[in-house]
Amino acid sequence: MRSSFRFNGFFSAALFLGSLVPVFSQQVTASAHGVQAVDQGMTMQVTALREDVLRVRIWRGGTKPEDASWAVLPKARTSAVDVSATASGFHTQKLRVEIGAGLKLTVSDLDGHVLQEDASPIAWRGDGFRLYKKRAMDEHFFGLGDKPGPLDRGGQAFTMWNTDNFGWQESTDPIYKSIPFFIDFREGRAFGVLFDNTWRSFFDFGREDEHAYSFGAPNGPIDYYLMYGPEPKEVVSTYAWLTGPTPLPPLWALGFQQSRYSYYPEAEFMAIASRLRADKIPSDALYLDIDYQKNNIPFTVDPEKFPKFPEMVKELAKDKFHLVVITDLHIAKQAGVGYKPYDTGVAGDHFVKNPDGSTFVGPVWPGPSVFPDFTRAQTRKWWGTLYKEFASEGVAGFWNDMNEPAVFETPTKTMPDNIQHRIDEPGFVKRTTSHLEIHNVFGMENSRGTYEGLLALEPNVRPFVLTRASYAGGQRYASTWTGDNSSTWNHLRQTVPQIVNLGLSGFSMTGADVGGFAGSPSPELLTKWIEYAAFQPIDRDHAAKGTRAHEVWADGPEQEAIRKRYIEERYKLMPYLYTAAEETSRDGIPIMRPLFLEFPHATSDGHPMDLDTGGGEFLFGGRMLVAANPSPEEVNPYEVHLPPGTWFDYWTGERFERATKGQRLDLEQRDKLTQDKPLMITPKLDTLPVYVRGGSILPIAPLTQSTEEAPNGPLTLRIYLSSDASEPCAGEVYSDDGKSFAYRKGQFARVRFTCKIRPDGSMAVDAAQQEGSYTPWWKTYRIEVYGWTPKDRKVEVEGKVLELTQSGVAWAVEVGAERNGVSVALR
Numbered sequence: 099m100r101s102s103f104r105f106n107g108f109f110s111a112a113l114f115l116g117s118l119v120p121v122f123s124q125q126v127t128a129s130a131h132g133v134q135a136v137d138q139g140m141t142m143q144v145t146a147l148r149e150d151v152l153r154v155r156i157w158r159g160g161t162k163p164e165d166a167s168w169a170v171l172p173k174a175r176t177s178a179v180d181v182s183a184t185a186s187g188f189h190t191q192k193l194r195v196e197i198g199a200g201l202k203l204t205v206s207d208l209d210g211h212v213l214q215e216d217a218s219p220i221a222w223r224g225d226g227f228r229l230y231k232k233r234a235m236d237e238h239f240f241g242l243g244d245k246p247g248p249l250d251r252g253g254q255a256f257t258m259w260n261t262d263n264f265g266w267q268e269s270t271d272p273i274y275k276s277i278p279f280f281i282d283f284r285e286g287r288a289f290g291v292l293f294d295n296t297w298r299s300f301f302d303f304g305r306e307d308e309h310a311y312s313f314g315a316p317n318g319p320i321d322y323y324l325m326y327g328p329e330p331k332e333v334v335s336t337y338a339w340l341t342g343p344t345p346l347p348p349l350w351a352l353g354f355q356q357s358r359y360s361y362y363p364e365a366e367f368m369a370i371a372s373r374l375r376a377d378k379i380p381s382d383a384l385y386l387d388i389d390y391q392k393n394n395i396p397f398t399v400d401p402e403k404f405p406k407f408p409e410m411v412k413e414l415a416k417d418k419f420h421l422v423v424i425t426d427l428h429i430a431k432q433a434g435v436g437y438k439p440y441d442t443g444v445a446g447d448h449f450v451k452n453p454d455g456s457t458f459v460g461p462v463w464p465g466p467s468v469f470p471d472f473t474r475a476q477t478r479k480w481w482g483t484l485y486k487e488f489a490s491e492g493v494a495g496f497w498n499d500m501n502e503p504a505v506f507e508t509p510t511k512t513m514p515d516n517i518q519h520r521i522d523e524p525g526f527v528k529r530t531t532s533h534l535e536i537h538n539v540f541g542m543e544n545s546r547g548t549y550e551g552l553l554a555l556e557p558n559v560r561p562f563v564l565t566r567a568s569y570a571g572g573q574r575y576a577s578t579w580t581g582d583n584s585s586t587w588n589h590l591r592q593t594v595p596q597i598v599n600l601g602l603s604g605f606s607m608t609g610a611d612v613g614g615f616a617g618s619p620s621p622e623l624l625t626k627w628i629e630y631a632a633f634q635p636i637d638r639d640h641a642a643k644g645t646r647a648h649e650v651w652a653d654g655p656e657q658e659a660i661r662k663r664y665i666e667e668r669y670k671l672m673p674y675l676y677t678a679a680e681e682t683s684r685d686g687i688p689i690m691r692p693l694f695l696e697f698p699h700a701t702s703d704g705h706p707m708d709l710d711t712g713g714g715e716f717l718f719g720g721r722m723l724v725a726a727n728p729s730p731e732e733v734n735p736y737e738v739h740l741p742p743g744t745w746f747d748y749w750t751g752e753r754f755e756r757a758t759k760g761q762r763l764d765l766e767q768r769d770k771l772t773q774d775k776p777l778m779i780t781p782k783l784d785t786l787p788v789y790v791r792g793g794s795i796l797p798i799a800p801l802t803q804s805t806e807e808a809p810n811g812p813l814t815l816r817i818y819l820s821s822d823a824s825e826p827c828a829g830e831v832y833s834d835d836g837k838s839f840a841y842r843k844g845q846f847a848r849v850r851f852t853c854k855i856r857p858d859g860s861m862a863v864d865a866a867q868q869e870g871s872y873t874p875w876w877k878t879y880r881i882e883v884y885g886w887t888p889k890d891r892k893v894e895v896e897g898k899v900l901e902l903t904q905s906g907v908a909w910a911v912e913v914g915a916e917r918n919g920v921s922v923a924l925r
Contacts, residue, residue: 126186126197131178133188135197140220142201147177147323149190151336152205156220156320163319166526168539169294169571170323174340193326205289205324213289213326214282217310220320228300228314229322230307237284238706239303239311240692243277243568243603244580246270249595249692249713250706251280255302260538260567262504262511264582265616268592274502274581276538277570277603278313279341281333283694285704290325290333292340292570296538318535330695331687337604338686341571344606346683348560349805349836350420350494351577351607352675353382354665355638357422358648359615360389363403364410370649371419379650379662380669380803383420385497385640390423394463395430397439397484411492418804420494422562425485427501427544428467431459439484443470448477450533451518458517460505469503469513472543473536474522481544482551489555495562496548498576501541502567512537541567545576558838570604577607577636585614585645587731590627594716594726597634601688606679608690609636618646621653622783625660626730629786632664633718635679635689660784666801673797673813677832678719691717697741710739721794721829722748725779725787737776744792744821744885751884751907754789755821792820792885795829795851799876805836812912813876817853817863819885826854833874846870859889860925867919879915881922882908894923 124137132145132152141162143155153175157163167175181188187195189208196204200219206212217230239251246268247254258276266273278293280301293299297318303311313322325336356374361367367386374381392398399407411421429439429449443449449457449468459466471477485496505512517533545565552561565576572578580596583589593610600608612631613619619627628650631637641648650661668675678689687695694706696717701707708715712728715738723745725738745754754777779787790796796818800811817827834846848869854862863881882905893900893911902909902924913922 124197124199124201128183128188130180132181133183133195133197135201137199137201140201142197142203144187144195144197144203146179146181146188146190146193147174148179148336149192150326150332151340152193152195152324154203154320154322154324156201158222163321164527167294167321168296168542169292169569170340171342171571172525205326207287207326207328211285211287213287214291214324221314224316226314226316227320228312229320230310230312233304233307233309233311234284235308236703236705237282237311238709239280239282240706241277241280241290241599241603242301243275243605244273244578244596244600244608246273246592246596249598249708251301251303253304253308255300255305258299258301258538260502260512260541260569262500262502265584266581267584268588274567275541275569275572275578277568277572277600277605279337279570279603281330281602283330283698283706286328286699287704288327288330288333288698290323290327290337292323292325292337294321294323294570295319296569297535298538316534330698334602334687334695335685341604342574343684343686344573344577344604344682346560346680346841347577347607348494348562349672349676350382351562351636352672352679353637353805354380354668355383355385355422355636356381356649357385357638357640358387359641359643360387361385362389362400364405364407367404368410368413371414371417373649373651375417375803377651377658377662378803380665380801381419382805383422383495383638384414385638386421386423388424388426388463391464393430395432395437396426396428396464397488398437408491415492418806420562421492422495422497422564423488423493424497424499425488425548426463426499427472427503428460428462428464428469430464431466431468432464440468442480442483443468446476446480448474448480450513451520453516453518458513460513461507462500462505470544470547471520472540472547473519475524476522478543478547478550479554481547482554485548485551486555489552495564496552498541498545498548498563498565501544501565502537503540503544539569541565542569542572542575545572546574549575558840560837560839568605573604573606577609578605579608579636579638580610582615582642583611585617585619585623587623587729589614590623590630590730591713591728593627593630593634595713597690598688598692598716601635601690602692602695604686606682606686606688606690607635609634609638611638611640613639613641613648615640615642616645617642619648621657623731624648624652625657625783626786628661629664630724630726632668633690633722633724633786633788637665637668663784664786669805670798670801671796672802672805673799673831673833674719674722676836677797677830680832687720689719691720693717693723693741696720700741707739707741712736715739718788721791721796723789723791725777725789727779727781730781733781735778735780738779738787739776740789741791744819745789746792746818746884748788748790749785753792753821753885790816790818790884792818793825793827794818795827795853797829797831808875812878812880813874813915814880814882815851815863815865816908817881817883817886819853819855819883821885826852828852831874834870834872841870841872844870845872847872847874855886858925860923861886861888863922863924865915865920868917876915878912879920880910880912881924882910883924884908886924889925892925894925895920 202216299315563576714726714728798814891902
């Protein structure tokens, strides 16, 4: 039984579970997992999904909106924890929720720090709405996917509407993806917001009013999720819990990839493969753009340009190349000519409709085209069957382009607003809706159909799907890239904030077209771009039709040598990179990271230290820092800001120290670097500054020409000691077959490494017992130690005494790698 109490101008001192208390004109109903408040016909429901995660739903009238989501996993969306009710809301073990007059929501931590506070009641305009939140001047915002511009979204405004925007510039908005998730970072505390509304939505981070940020949409639900860290890593992992992490990719997808619009005929394409191997440029994937198709018709092969396509795929595989082909989602309207995708699509009623029930037809690359209705589960299943022939021929990956969806000869570059989509999906009410609701998820559901279709065809092979358009949660199905960028120095600079923000938004497997898609890069620009991309998750060199050569050997042997060296370094780092990819598949922490993700408390006032770097620095995994020039075309020296602690130059082994708060450095350390003295770097074409965090153990492999090739030699453990001798160092390596899902059944190898300096000055290095039953390629470890000098150059391992050798500035020894663990003493 519910009881009702009425107060005049003050809150009740106690609110018992299940009771109903008016707050001014409001009625607040507490439940086991949250609270519901009603005011003037509007209802707000706040539910605690976890101690640190809230879901907020608001609606008008008495009917609660449909509870469904394309983005949030059902298990997360329906989870709940018990809360403790208060007079005006509730609290969990981490958060306090208060609902004030006019349904104004305030969320705080238990120490009283306000994390989010409504600036005003919800603003309605017809079916549209806008939520305004108070904004402090020292508040910073990150995320929203691949939006161009600075890393920090503060002071900017954005629209979520997937758009084919060829030649976009730094101020262009919108572009290809709609990922309505951001991280609010202030005073070292992180707070995440996912606004789960698929309609065209809007975000303003202080452009309209510097004292408020806002988000809203012209229709659809008010349904958003709040995630508290306070560490930013915790927010990113929570977002992965809500929407799913990036799956573990096939190992080859981390290798160097060569593409162009377009390579043809077959002889020219195979010549590219031959040149890569002849010049010993490590590489794993080659792409075919739309010209491999007959008249640009998806799921066809031009028999004149590629007369021996199945044999070509096999020849590429023998040479350890993986073929990726483009399969745009538009199906050519080709009736009565035996074009199976169109005929079976019509028979199954799989194409989107006009308002009068007829099939919508729009012009794209093959001419008049029809479009699968991907909001139907049965249509996605049909779409997946279209890959059967390619998969049986050995095509390794698929590229879903033009899926915003792009439509030619229309003022909006896409389908008309009134096109009808039929939602027929488990968890959703079966209904028909307009393109306005579905547009932003269309590309994601296209890639989902591809991913799930490939799994149905080859259940034990990890799919590789590359998509241009997507929505929140799309990382479950596909990798992505930043679209049709340009061959300019500014677009090279843009790759860092774009890929970093994509990683924070769930998409860890991302990249940007190396060299720029539109236009012809200068030799120097292409070289520098290849250097950057060696330390980014996806490394794909891609170019538009009519542009000059982009291949590694373009511009002569001097440029090729520099480019090749960086690609080779990527392959040596493959154990480190693959280990980072496996991590992101578990916890969502991206491969390419902003500095504040690992060092949220590095600055005295709590601002993200990324704002001090000019946008050039980023972390490659958790232990390597790439200090790219924030203005890469400039030749003047630039500043590098290293986070607190010990750092080593990756190329030379030179050590640097940066003071932590209150730390005193000795004279030698102070000469290297202090809290207020950044490094000054003089740009050089052949050099990209890279640093390794003290306390790290990096796994390094012998060079191979492909990830299909087993490395020959020891796994090198590069140990970089922290200046704090009491601080242990650590690292790990992960390996499996790189192809299948056998790792889910224990067929993997994970080895964790630690080291520490003993009181007598000797060093202990331990490789723990291997986790998993997979037999990795290495039989021995080569241990290299940086930042330490031995006393007698001896090594004790399993009762044997070995000699330490000097290798540059490091001390090294090779020992056996046993699955039951290895302990080594260096002195």
